[in-house]
Amino acid sequence: MNFHLRLWRQKSADTPGRFEGIEATNITPDCSFLEMLDIVNNRLITDGKEPIAFESDCREGICGTCSLVINGVPQGPGRGAACQVYMRKFKDGETIFVEPFRAGSFPILKDLVVNRSAYERIMRAGGFISEHTGGAPDASAILIPKPVADKAMDAAACIGCGACAAACPNSSAMLFVGAKVTHLNLLPQGQPEAKKRARAMVRAMDEEGFGNCSNYYACEAVCPASVSASVIAKLNRDYIKGEVSEAVGAID
Amino acid sequence: MILDAKIPAGPLEQKWTNFKNNAKLINPANKRKFNVIVVGSGLAGASAAATLAELGYQVDCFCFQDSARRAHSIAAQGGINAAKNYQNDGDSVWRLFYDTIKGGDFRAREANVYRLAEVSRNIIDECVSQGVPFAREYGGELTNRSFGGAQVSRTFYARGQTGQQLLLGAYSALSAQIGLGRVQMHEHTEMLDLVLVNGHAKGIVARNLITGEIKSHAADTVLLCTGGYGNVFYLSTNARGCNVTATWRAYKRGAAFANPCYTQIHPTCIPVAGDYQSKLTLMSESLRNDGRVWVPKKKGDNREPQDIPEEERDYYLERKYPSYGNLAPRDISSRSAKEACDSGRGVGPGGLGVYLDFSAAIQRLGRNTIEERYGNLFEMYENITGESAYERPMRIYPAIHYTMGGLWVDYNLMSNIPGLHVLGEANFSDHGANRLGASALMQGLADGYFVIPNTLGEYLSTQFGGPKITTDLPEFKKTEEEVRERVNKLLSVKGTVPVDTFHRELGLILWDKCGMARTEAGLKEAIAEIKALRERFWKEVCVPGVGAELNQSLERAGRVADFLEFGELMCLDALTREESCGGHFRVEHQTPDGEALRHDDTFASVFAWLYKGEGNEPELEREPLSYEAVHLATRSYK
Numbered sequence: 001m002n003f004h005l006r007l008w009r010q011k012s013a014d015t016p017g018r019f020e021g022i023e024a025t026n027i028t029p030d031c032s033f034l035e036m037l038d039i040v041n042n043r044l045i046t047d048g049k050e051p052i053a054f055e056s057d058c059r060e061g062i063c064g065t066c067s068l069v070i071n072g073v074p075q076g077p078g079r080g081a082a083c084q085v086y087m088r089k090f091k092d093g094e095t096i097f098v099e100p101f102r103a104g105s106f107p108i109l110k111d112l113v114v115n116r117s118a119y120e121r122i123m124r125a126g127g128f129i130s131e132h133t134g135g136a137p138d139a140s141a142i143l144i145p146k147p148v149a150d151k152a153m154d155a156a157a158c159i160g161c162g163a164c165a166a167a168c169p170n171s172s173a174m175l176f177v178g179a180k181v182t183h184l185n186l187l188p189q190g191q192p193e194a195k196k197r198a199r200a201m202v203r204a205m206d207e208e209g210f211g212n213c214s215n216y217y218a219c220e221a222v223c224p225a226s227v228s229a230s231v232i233a234k235l236n237r238d239y240i241k242g243e244v245s246e247a248v249g250a251i252d
Numbered sequence: 253m254i255l256d257a258k259i260p261a262g263p264l265e266q267k268w269t270n271f272k273n274n275a276k277l278i279n280p281a282n283k284r285k286f287n288v289i290v291v292g293s294g295l296a297g298a299s300a301a302a303t304l305a306e307l308g309y310q311v312d313c314f315c316f317q318d319s320a321r322r323a324h325s326i327a328a329q330g331g332i333n334a335a336k337n338y339q340n341d342g343d344s345v346w347r348l349f350y351d352t353i354k355g356g357d358f359r360a361r362e363a364n365v366y367r368l369a370e371v372s373r374n375i376i377d378e379c380v381s382q383g384v385p386f387a388r389e390y391g392g393e394l395t396n397r398s399f400g401g402a403q404v405s406r407t408f409y410a411r412g413q414t415g416q417q418l419l420l421g422a423y424s425a426l427s428a429q430i431g432l433g434r435v436q437m438h439e440h441t442e443m444l445d446l447v448l449v450n451g452h453a454k455g456i457v458a459r460n461l462i463t464g465e466i467k468s469h470a471a472d473t474v475l476l477c478t479g480g481y482g483n484v485f486y487l488s489t490n491a492r493g494c495n496v497t498a499t500w501r502a503y504k505r506g507a508a509f510a511n512p513c514y515t516q517i518h519p520t521c522i523p524v525a526g527d528y529q530s531k532l533t534l535m536s537e538s539l540r541n542d543g544r545v546w547v548p549k550k551k552g553d554n555r556e557p558q559d560i561p562e563e564e565r566d567y568y569l570e571r572k573y574p575s576y577g578n579l580a581p582r583d584i585s586s587r588s589a590k591e592a593c594d595s596g597r598g599v600g601p602g603g604l605g606v607y608l609d610f611s612a613a614i615q616r617l618g619r620n621t622i623e624e625r626y627g628n629l630f631e632m633y634e635n636i637t638g639e640s641a642y643e644r645p646m647r648i649y650p651a652i653h654y655t656m657g658g659l660w661v662d663y664n665l666m667s668n669i670p671g672l673h674v675l676g677e678a679n680f681s682d683h684g685a686n687r688l689g690a691s692a693l694m695q696g697l698a699d700g701y702f703v704i705p706n707t708l709g710e711y712l713s714t715q716f717g718g719p720k721i722t723t724d725l726p727e728f729k730k731t732e733e734e735v736r737e738r739v740n741k742l743l744s745v746k747g748t749v750p751v752d753t754f755h756r757e758l759g760l761i762l763w764d765k766c767g768m769a770r771t772e773a774g775l776k777e778a779i780a781e782i783k784a785l786r787e788r789f790w791k792e793v794c795v796p797g798v799g800a801e802l803n804q805s806l807e808r809a810g811r812v813a814d815f816l817e818f819g820e821l822m823c824l825d826a827l828t829r830e831e832s833c834g835g836h837f838r839v840e841h842q843t844p845d846g847e848a849l850r851h852d853d854t855f856a857s858v859f860a861w862l863y864k865g866e867g868n869e870p871e872l873e874r875e876p877l878s879y880e881a882v883h884l885a886t887r888s889y890k
C-alpha cells in the first residue's frame with residue numbers, strides 16, 4: 001500500500017513547526033502504524049535526511065508512551081493507543097495527517113514528541129494512598145465486593161497517555177484525574193484520604209492550566225483504555241465534598 | 253577473585269530471619285545523609301526508590317521514558333505468585349520455593365529463592381493496601397489462577413493487566429515520595445556509565461534525552477534496576493527501549509555478568525509475520541489454563557483447524573506431560589512447539605505456529621466467562637492478526653521474553669563492585685536457568701520493597717566518615733569524558749546504514765544459533781558473525797543529527813552498540829556451559845527422549861564473567877551452587 005503522509009515537523013520547543021509531505025510507499029497492510037513510521041524513518045536515514053521523532057515503547061497499548069494525533073484523532077482510529085493502529089485500517093493512496101498531541105499544558109519538544117510532565121505533577125499532588133511499606137495488614141483482612149473491585153479496575157486501567165486532554169476543546173484533564181480519583185476513592189483503602197485526594201489533584205490540574213469539563217465527551221471517545229466519562233461525575237462529587245469540608249474546617 | 257554469596261548461616265527456613273535480626277541498621281538521622289541513586293523505575297526500581305525514601309534516604313531515580321509509570325513492567329499481563337494458600341489447595345512457602353528451584357532446573361541459589369517465597373506473602377498485602385485492584389470473588393475475597401510449573405493456584409492477577417496495576421501501585425508510592433521532596437525523579441535520562449571512586453560505585457553519568465546534556469550524578473551507593481536484555485534478539489516481547497546498556501557498562505567497569513546465556517523463550521506469542529515487524533506480542537501464559545495446545549498429527553496438513561477431527565490432532569503437551577499438560581513450564585512448552593514445527597506439523601504461514609484452542613473451554617464455561625478472563629488478550633490478538641480466537645484457535649509460536657541472566661549479586665543484592673546493587677530482572681539471582689510464570693513481578697517487588705531496605709545497611713554502614721562524594725572528583729570528569737567520546741564516535745561514523753538493520757541482523761544470528769537449540773558449531777559461528785557485524789557497524793552505521801538534542805537514532809545506536817558486544821558474551825557463555833538446563837538447550841546434551849540433560853557434577857554453578865579489557869577473552873569465575881535442603885533431581889513434568 002502507499003500513503004501520502006502529512007507529518008508535523010518541528011525542530012525544538014521554541015521553533016515554529018509545519019506540516020511536511022512524505023511518501024510512505026510499499027507498506028504491507030499487516031504493518032502497524034508505528035512500524036510504517038519506522039520504515040519511513042529508515043528510508044529517510046538512508047537518504048541522508050533526518051528521521052521523524054516520535055515516542056513509543058511497549059507497542060502493545062499499555063505503557064501510554066505513544067502519543068500521535070492521526071487524521072485529527074488523538075491515538076488514531078479505532079480503540080486503543082496509536083501503536084495498536086494497523087495499516088489495513090487505511091485506504092491505499094490515502095493522505096494521512098500525523099500531529100503531536102495539542103494541549104497548552106503539553107508543550108511540543110520535537111516533531112511528534114510532547115512534554116506530558118504536567119500529568120506527573122498532578123499525580124504527585126494526590127494520586128496515591130499514603131501508606132508505609134511493611135505496615136500492611138493481611139491482604140484478605142478487608143473484603144471488597146467484586147463489583148467495587150471491578151469498577152476500581154475499570155478506572156485504574158488508564159494508561160496516562162494524555163489523549164483525553166488532547167481531544168478536549170477545553171484541554172481538560174478531568175478524565176485522567178477522574179480515573180485516578182475513582183480508582184482509589186472507590187476502594188476501602190482509599191477512604192481516609194478520599195476528599196483530600198480529589199481536592200489536591202483538581203487544584204494541581206488547575207495550576208497546570210488544564211481547562212474544565214463542559215461535557216463534550218471527546219475524552220471518552222478517544223480514551224484508549226475505555227475509561228468512562230462517569231469518572232468525571234465521581235471526581236466532581238468528591239471534589240465538592242473536599243472543598244466543602246475544608247471550607248467548614250471539618251475533618252476530611 | 254572469590255565470589256562470596258554471603259549466605260547467612262542457619263537452616264534454610266531461618267536464614268532470612270537470622271539475617272534481619274543481625275543486620276546492620278542505620279539510624280534515621282544518618283539515613284538522611286546518605287544519597288542513593290536508583291536507575292530504573294520498573295517494579296524493582298520504583299518499589300526500591302519509594303521504600304528507601306520512606307525510610308529517610310535521599311533518593312535520585314532515573315528512567316529513560318518520559319514517566320516512571322511507563323517502565324516495561326507495565327506490560328506484564330498474567331499475574332504474580334505468592335504463597336498465600338488462600339485457595340487451601342496445599343500451597344506453602346516451601347512449595348513455592350521448591351517449584352521455583354525446580355522450575356529453574358536447579359541452577360538458582362537456595363537461600364535467595366527461599367527468601368523470595370517467604371516475602372511473596374508480604375507483597376500481596378502491600379499491593380492491596382496501595383489500592384491494587386486484584387481480581388476478587390463475589391464474596392469479596394481475592395481470587396487466584398494457576399500458572400505453568402505449579403500444581404496449585406497461587407497467582408494473583410488484575411485482569412490481563414497485572415504488571416500495569418502493580419507498577420501503578422509502586423509508581424503511586426514513588427509519586428508520593430517525589431511530592432514530599434524525598435525523591436528527585438529524572439525522567440528521559442539514560443545512564444551511560446557507572447562511576448567508580450576507589451573501586452566503589454559512587455555515581456553514574458547520564459544523558460538527558462531531550463537536551464542531550466551529559467552529566468554526572470554522585471551518590472553513596474548505586475542501585476541498577478534496569479530490567480532485562482531480551483531485546484538483544486531484536487524481536488522479543490520486550491518494549492522497544494529495553495536494553496543492556498546500564499548493566500553492560502557496569503560489567504565493563506568490573507561487575508561480573510552471570511549466566512548471560514539463560515534466556516527465556518515464551519511459548520505463547522503471536523508468530524512472526526514479516527520483516528517489517530518491530531516486536532512480538534505475548535499472549536499471556538494464563539491462557540494455557542483454558543486453552544489446549546495442539547498441531548495436526550499429519551505433516552503438512554493444511555485443512556482449516558475446525559475441519560481436522562479430534563483424533564487427527566496431537567495435543568502434544570497433554571500427551572507428553574500428562575500431569576502438567578498445557579501448564580508445563582515455559583522452556584519445555586517452547587521446545588515442544590519447536591519440535592512439532594520442525595517435524596513439519598506447524599500451522600500458519602511458514603509452518604511456524606501451533607494452535608491454542610479455546611473451543612472446549614468455551615463449551616464448558618461459556619463465552620462470557622472466557623471473555624471475562626481473557627477478553628483484552630483476545631481483542632489484542634484480533635487487532636494484530638485480524639482473526640477471532642472465539643471462533644478459531646489462536647496461532648502461537650515461541651518468542652524471547654525474559655532473561656534470567658544478569659549482573660551477579662550476593663545475598664544482599666550487591667554485585668562484586670562494592671556499593672553497586674542490582675535488583676529485578678537486571679540481576680541473575682532467583683530464577684536459575686528458567687523462570688516460572690508470574691515470578692518476575694514477585695521478584696522485582698520482593699527486591700525493592702522487602703530485600704534491599706534490609707540489606708542496604710550492610711554496605712552503607714561501612715561508609716561512614718569518608719569524604720563526601722561529589723561530581724567534582726576527577727573520576728567523574730574522566731568517565732564523563734569517556735561517555736562524550738563514545739557518543740561522538742557514534743555520530744562520526746557517518747555511514748549509510750540505519751541502526752535497525754544491524755540490530756535485526758544481530759537478532760537473527762542469535763535466534764538461529766543461541767535461541768531454543770544451541771550447538772557448539774553454531775555458537776562458534778555466531779561469535780564470528782557477531783564480531784564481523786560489529787566491525788561493519790562501526791564502519792557503516794548512520795546516526796544523523798547531533799548530540800545536543802533529542803536524537804532517537806543516537807539513543808538506539810548506543811544501545812545496539814552495547815548489544816553487539818553483549819551478544820558475543822552470551823554465545824561464549826552458552827558455548828562454555830556444556831550441558832542443557834532450563835532455557836539453555838545444548839543439542840549435544842539431551843536424554844534419549846529429547847529432554848534437557850544436566851551435568852550436575854561439573855555445572856552446578858553460576859558462571860560469572862569478568863571483563864578483562866578490549867580484545868581480551870573475559871575471565872570465568874564460578875560460584876558453586878550447593879544444595880542443602882533440596883535434592884538435585886531430574887526435572888520431570890510427566
Ligand SMILES: Cc1cc2nc3c(=O)[nH]c(=O)nc-3n(C[C@H](O)[C@H](O)[C@H](O)COP(=O)(O)OP(=O)(O)OC[C@H]3O[C@@H](n4cnc5c(N)ncnc54)[C@H](O)[C@@H]3O)c2cc1C
Pocket residue numbers: 291292293294295296297314315316317320322323324325326327328329330331332414415441442443444477478479480489490491494495497498534653654675676677678689690691692693694696
Ligand atoms: C509482555 C510481557 C509480559 C510479562 N508478564 C509477566 C507476568 O505476567 N508475570 C511476571 O511475573 N512477569 C511477567 N513479565 C516479566 C516482567 O514484566 C519483568 O521481568 C519485570 O517487570 C521487570 O521489572 P524490572 O523492574 O526489573 O525492569 P523494567 O520494568 O524493565 O524497568 C526497567 C527500568 O529501567 C530503566 N532503564 C533501563 N535502562 C536504563 C538506562 N540505561 N538508563 C536509565 N534508565 C534505564 C527503564 O526506564 C525502566 O524504568 C512479562 C514481561 C513481558 C515482556
Ligand code: SF4
Pocket residue numbers: 157158159160161162163164165175176179219222223224225226227
Ligand atoms: S483517561 Fe484515557 S485518554 Fe486520559 S490519560 Fe487515561 S488512558 Fe489516556
Ligand code: FES
Pocket residue numbers: 055056057058059060061062063064065066081082083084
Ligand atoms: S507504545 Fe506503549 S501504548 Fe503505545
